[in-house]
Amino acid sequence: MTALTISSSPADAEAVEAVANHHALMSGELALLVADLLHTAGGEAPTARDRLVAWARESLVPHALAEERSLYPAASGMAEGRLLVDAMLAEHVAIVAVVDEVERATTPVGAAASGRALQALFAVHLAKENDQLLPLLATSPEHSLADLLAGMHELLGGHDGHGHGHSEQSEPAPGHGGSGCACGTVDPPGHPELDVRVIPHAIRHATIFGALDAVAPGSGLEIVADHDPVPLLDQVQRRTPGRFGVTYLERGPVDFRVRFIARA
Template sequence: MSTVTIASTHADAEAAEKVEEHHAQMAGRLALLTGDVLRTARTDRAETARQALLSWLRDELVPHAAAEEKTLYPAAAQIAEARLLVEAMLEEHVLIHRLVADLERAEDPVEAAGFARALETLFGSHLAKENDQLIPTLVASPSYSVAEMLTGMHELLGGHDDHDHAGDAAATEAGHGGHQCACGGHDDAGLPELDVRVIPHAIRHATIFGALDGLRPGAGLLLVADHNPLPLLAQLEQRARGAFAVSYRESGPEVWRLELSRS
């Protein structure tokens, strides 16, 4: 985890780590999709990118928020020092839903890009509060078992894949100018870019995996780092052997740019 957390049980400590890892994966996917919306706002791919983001929001983010309101938030609200925090988190859920609705109604691509960026910023701040304040408070309390609360809650822990990937397919098209290929014929400007230099080190790999997991075969992204990410590539190969092709576009000394494409 990115903060030092004292849990009442080992099971709760593991549950907290899984929640934070899933949060990082969601942040990575949202960053990739939002980047597509911003990058294509003045192109003929703007609507495809907007629909890809909306599909993910409906399938992943909105159910995640609903699951929190059914499980984690009611328990945390019973802890005196977390009560005001929960109220603030619920207000942020209202704002998130409002921004999703604004994005759905947006007719102008530039306006849609503004809503998408605002949503990404709000969600990042929201996750930080959950990771650094809400979850540690819950797992430290002997009155509640976070591990038990999360049993079977795929929306909070990830690991499910029960939607039709329509949004993923749209993201593939947005990232490759409307065609799907693994030939490397597209240029860097057409690839979604994930700059990991601004992501906290503790959740960096999980964030990257979240972005990569959303790619369809033939799709790719441009990874930007401040070092040669050899440990990441080794972990990726162990996690999904042979699933991604890697091509270096820039190799230091200050910036590394790698194209990662799903086979």
């Protein structure tokens, strides 16, 4: 959220925070998946594309459908929310179409371009939801946002924080992230990079957690920060004890670069 929202009840205030936090986690997951796809765009990248498409089908689309079942009917019944909901429904259609483009792409570069378009579209969509839709419902005396979201796992998250976003179908082949894979190709050296300096401070850690949740065992992620991320590292260790090996690649004075490797 970029502005203070005066909710109609403490429960609604907590609901706004929970949904915004889940959005940040999803943004982080998508950022990692797209970065991985871009990272491998110079060669064969079927695994990275399959992982992105699987995440979209299993997490992003169900999230959109849950919004359409719970939040959108309430908002569309309000005069100030009707056009907003129409626009967001159109964005859902566009998101599904771009996911289809990623899946149908005939080249790694084409898949990467569509993946980046999906990330940009999702960012615009989340801005509308966080900054307009949620405050509208949270401040409405006619609706309880907390009640609308009751039991909506797709909107509130609630995963265990370990390996979220991976299914057996979307798990990358052995050696993903810098070594040979079962498909007979070799991924480029290094790991996808997430520049956290451009992420708003209020959602920065949640976004990073989402990206780390999407890192498969044996794979990695490099983050670039403008300060020593010691508090983040402490939170990661408490959240997923022992899951990541952590190495400083650059330690100031201007930039800090940290590599996370998910242990198999």
